[in-house]
Amino acid sequence: MRKIVFYGAVSLDGYLTDEKDGLQWLFDTDVAGKSTYEAFEENVDTLVMGRTTYEASKKMVDGGSFYPGKEKLIFSHTLQNGDIEETFVSGDVPTIMSEYQKKPGQMIWIVGGGGILQPLLEAEQVDELWLQIAPVLLGSGKRLFEKGNYRYRFDLVEVTQMGELTELHLRRKNK
Amino acid sequence: MRKIVFYGAVSLDGYLTDEKDGLQWLFDTDVAGKSTYEAFEENVDTLVMGRTTYEASKKMVDGGSFYPGKEKLIFSHTLQNGDIEETFVSGDVPTIMSEYQKKPGQMIWIVGGGGILQPLLEAEQVDELWLQIAPVLLGSGKRLFEKGNYRYRFDLVEVTQMGELTELHLRRKNK
Numbered sequence: 001m002r003k004i005v006f007y008g009a010v011s012l013d014g015y016l017t018d019e020k021d022g023l024q025w026l027f028d029t030d031v032a033g034k035s036t037y038e039a040f041e042e043n044v045d046t047l048v049m050g051r052t053t054y055e056a057s058k059k060m061v062d063g064g065s066f067y068p069g070k071e072k073l074i075f076s077h078t079l080q081n082g083d084i085e086e087t088f089v090s091g092d093v094p095t096i097m098s099e100y101q102k103k104p105g106q107m108i109w110i111v112g113g114g115g116i117l118q119p120l121l122e123a124e125q126v127d128e129l130w131l132q133i134a135p136v137l138l139g140s141g142k143r144l145f146e147k148g149n150y151r152y153r154f155d156l157v158e159v160t161q162m163g164e165l166t167e168l169h170l171r172r173k174n175k
Numbered sequence: 176m177r178k179i180v181f182y183g184a185v186s187l188d189g190y191l192t193d194e195k196d197g198l199q200w201l202f203d204t205d206v207a208g209k210s211t212y213e214a215f216e217e218n219v220d221t222l223v224m225g226r227t228t229y230e231a232s233k234k235m236v237d238g239g240s241f242y243p244g245k246e247k248l249i250f251s252h253t254l255q256n257g258d259i260e261e262t263f264v265s266g267d268v269p270t271i272m273s274e275y276q277k278k279p280g281q282m283i284w285i286v287g288g289g290g291i292l293q294p295l296l297e298a299e300q301v302d303e304l305w306l307q308i309a310p311v312l313l314g315s316g317k318r319l320f321e322k323g324n325y326r327y328r329f330d331l332v333e334v335t336q337m338g339e340l341t342e343l344h345l346r347r348k349n350k
């Protein structure tokens with residue numbers, strides 16, 4: 001079965017974005033020219049996100065195509081028509097994702113944050129994490145890990161330092 | 176001026192203890208016999224904590240002395256009499272800690288969690304962090320970094336892997 005994973009940067013206090021949905025704190029973090037992204041995305045063919053992340057991504061590419069060549073699955077109650085690689089869905093996240101996991105393919109990357117990740121964590125459907133931790137405290141913002149009824153223990157696969165970012169690659173135990 | 180620092184373990188989702196104040200998740204984490212604690216505590220002569228942490232620590236040593244040879248500063252509205260190395264205080268945390276910082280001595284270690292750390296963060300009085308991150312998601316519990324009006328950027332001094340724990344040593348920029 002395909003793995004469901006999260007890959008992304010967080011502040012020391014666990015925020016994906018600051019109070020104003022900003023990422024300047026991340027852009028200001030020196031990564032010494034290093035990145036694990038290319039190696040990661042080679043193993044991903046499907047991206048999952050919510051409407052907010054989708055709209056922000058679309059804006060960044062001026063309405064054009066983003067993450068070309070990969071299937072995009074967007075959870076939204078309102079949006080319906082997108083590009084050819086974009087599928088809009090609404091409903092129970094774990095149920096929908098279970099169906100997607102059964103299709104042949106590579107890893108499924110949860111790009112968006114807590115709104116999608118939290119129900120998947122509660123359903124024990126998350127297999128791996130790549131967390132790039134920035135040496136910053138934001139004090140408030142949008143959390144990666146929302147409070148919920150879940151508990152996981154991971155194997156620490158690898159620790160990678162990229163300038164001021166520290167990446168922890170974690171794989172769920174006994175999966 | 177003496178530095179105010181935090182040293183301690185957190186889950187991946189930023190909790191100090193789980194929903195039942197438990198630490199079993201930490202005891203279950205293999206540290207491969209390694210620890211930075213001895214090197215750290217040599218540079219500390221004062222410990223700061225709240226009543227809850229104090230009472231839990233006392234219980235662990237069966238009412239006896241804990242962290243012998245170091246001054247313990249306990250924030251409490253109710254407790255008044257302790258051992259010779261124990262001082263009970265109540266009032267504004269940043270103000271009291273400013274006074275302590277001016278006394279000659281080594282580093283001041285904030286042992287307890289958010290209740291003391293949060294006002295110190297807001298008052299920009301925290302200098303260094305040693306965070307040992309365990310590869311565990313708890314879903315809920317007592318947070319290390321409570322929401323607040325603060326923002327910090329640190330230098331990443333050192334990353335130390337101790338078995339399944341990853342320690343980030345961080346020093347505040349421009350201090």
